[in-house]
Amino acid sequence: MQDLRSAQHLAARFGGASAGTAPATLGQRNVLAWIVRQHTERSDVLTRSVEIPAGVRLPGIVDAVRTLLVRHEGLRTTFTTDAAGEWIQRVHPDGELVIEVYPDESEIDPRWWGRPFDLSAEFGVRFAVITGAGRPVRLQFAISHVTGDFATREILAHQLEAMFADPQHHLPEARQPRDQAADETSPAGRRRAEAGLRAWDRAMRKAPQCMLSIAPATAGESGPRQAVLYSPAAALALDHVTARTGASRSTVVFAAYAMLLAHRTGHDSCAMIAVSGNRFRLGARDYVGTIAQDAFVRLDIAAALDGVIQDSRASLMSTYRFGQYDTARLYEVMGRMEYERGTRFHRDCVFTDISVHRRMPGAEPRTSTLAQMREAASRTRVTFITARDLPVLCELQVYELDEQVTLVLQADTGLLPSCEIEGFLRGIERLLMAAADRDVEAAELAAVSGIAAPVRGPGWHLIDSCWIRPDAVRRLLLDVPGVTDAVAYVRDGSVVAHLVCADPTTSLFDIHLSAVARLRGRYTAMAPHLYHLHAARPGHPDDPAAWRSLPVLASGTGRRADRPAGRPEEMPCR
Structure with missing residues (x-):
């Protein structure tokens, strides 16, 4: 038996497996897209542990991991892009996956759990064996969310448990990501x-x-x-x-x-x-x-x-x-x-x-x-x-x-x-x-x-199924570049805004686009249904009636059919 005290790495080598390339699946593309957009949040790595029964030794663990790699193409896939920038999945027919061995879980490098995968150069799965009392006691694994979701994590855990209980256990047939891509296209x-x-x-x-x-x-x-x-x-x-x-x-x-x-x-x-x-x-x-x-x-x-x-x-x-x-x-x-x-x-x-x-x-x-x-x-x-x-x-x-x-x-x-x-x-x-x-x-x-309903005072309005506060709409408008003053109120079931801009030629289209682009995190605001642009604010700027008495430079919804494509926060706006 291999001496666990000296073992640091094991290698699960495989060869002769199915191989090929295909477009990335919808699921793979979607996860790849939000991984690219992530900055601090790293929820794209899923982890799980499986208890190893007494009698299962390191060679048996390597065999089980090798079986998973051969059976499931998604575990031996890397990703690249084609000339048009579209994601491609590449399934490898052979290779090697290193299994790390630790005498104690506390010795695992904390980065092991959440370290992002380099999906262009490595498979989206990693394994580590925890030992104790002279034998392996637990198998830890982590998968990239591109490789699998929560269900995948549980499927792999159950299949490992079945193979540890019976090395001859036959894994069920299942579709592969290349099959999924063919179905989706x-x-x-x-x-x-x-x-x-x-x-x-x-x-x-x-x-x-x-x-x-x-x-x-x-x-x-x-x-x-x-x-x-x-x-x-x-x-x-x-x-x-x-x-x-x-x-x-x-x-x-x-x-x-x-x-x-x-x-x-x-x-x-x-x-x-x-x-x-x-x-x-x-x-x-x-x-x-x-x-x-x-x-x-x-x-x-x-x-x-x-x-x-x-x-x-x-x-x-x-x-x-x-x-x-x-x-x-x-x-x-x-x-x-x-x-x-x-x-x-x-x-x-x-x-x-x-x-x-x-x-x-x-x-x-x-x-x-x-x-x-x-x-x-x-x-x-x-x-x-x-x-x-x-x-x-x-x-x-x-x-x-x-x-x-x-x-x-x-x-x-x-x-x-x-x-x-x-x-x-x-x-x-x-x-x-x-x-x-x-x-x-x-x-x-x-x-x-035992859960109480909210108590909302007169400053709240239910507009288009959304609870909003006009003062939150006003703060939204004041964050729009160039807007120097504004008031918002509800009239006949719509949100109406009066505002002043440093540049009186500012278009209502730019104002609306910029307002919608700033709605992230503003849970009680919405962009107005109707905008009125004025040259200067009234003497009593907190009084909507005073705003309504002013001459109007421009009035309208701010919406138009030829808006830019994409979400407003990603659009070119002021």
Whole structure:
């Protein structure tokens, strides 16, 4: 046996495997695009660990890694661009992957976990063995998000566990990224991607631009925090709710999250991203590659939870059908919608369910009484863990839904302080428990969940499904270069602005384009529907009537048909 004390590196060599080149898949292209755009946020590396059973030695680990490399083309792929700048995937028929060996996890270089992959020169996967008591005890691996998504991470972990338990285990056949690219570039695949873009456009034009358009928290916190709910009671409650409604466990949790989110933010609809695994098509279940993409869900909130559950089921099924598209094209769709509507798609609220990839098959159905469910609630725990660097304001991740419900909620404490993050998780549990034996009315949510609805004063207006504040619109306009003074107010359901520019010949088109380009992070502002340009401000600049009495240099919407392509923030504007 190899001496573990002296072992530093192992080599998993392979040869004679399938090879070739193909256009990058939609998933690969989308991830490559946002990796290029990233600066400080490095969420493109996914990590996992697998326990190594006693009796499995280093040669067996090398064999298992080699088997994965041969079976899955995506693990031995590098990327380049063609003459037109389009991404190309190149699958290698042979090569070598180094497996690092450490006597203790603390000796792993911290950069090992999150170090970005050089995808033009190295495969998007790395392995490390942790040893103890003279034997390997754990295998750590990291994959680039270009190589795989969360489902891929779990698939690889399960396949490694199966091979460690039985070296003769046969891995299932699955499609390869080159197969995926061929499907996506087929006429049917192109039609499917175009339908996805149309679905996004329809949903975004009616949805709130930001769910968390609420007053800032007063707790004095800032930055994201992440908490985990461990609830056996919620798992028992889901047995009852799914039996009554016929919906899946995941759909019920989604509906509870959506309903409470709308309640907490004072909306009568909910708009959020539900990450679609895109693994419901033939051959995609065991696909090792990045295929998950954002799906945009807009949901009118019904009068009671059961209705929200049924609407969620229909909405999710419809939305997931359109879960594959070209992100570059999507930005064009977003840009057109944002420019015309005067809003910004903030991607502030997200729902991600990875429980299906962690679920153990063959689980026996349970029967429990309501008394047992309530007793189980005494074992509920909420723990705060290290937050991740995510470009979202509120994200619920579902990790387990069987023996125990495990939910992870990350939120921006500037809007939802730590006590509300914990309270929201417990509110989901309380809502599910209350729904175990009856439908729960929307009017009961505060009492049932313990989550209060917002109190909005006269400075708030619901315009085009968005909660906005005219003073936030005024601050937006004052940030537009050249604007020296402005006032904004709501009239007949529209936002009207009066403003003065240093250059009185400034076009309303430039003003509007620049305003929309500055909406990022402004959750209670929108670009005006109507602009009035004046030569000077009135004697009482806080009085809209005084502005209306002034002579007008130019008046209009600021919109025109020949706008530049792309999102407004990326357009050439003042």
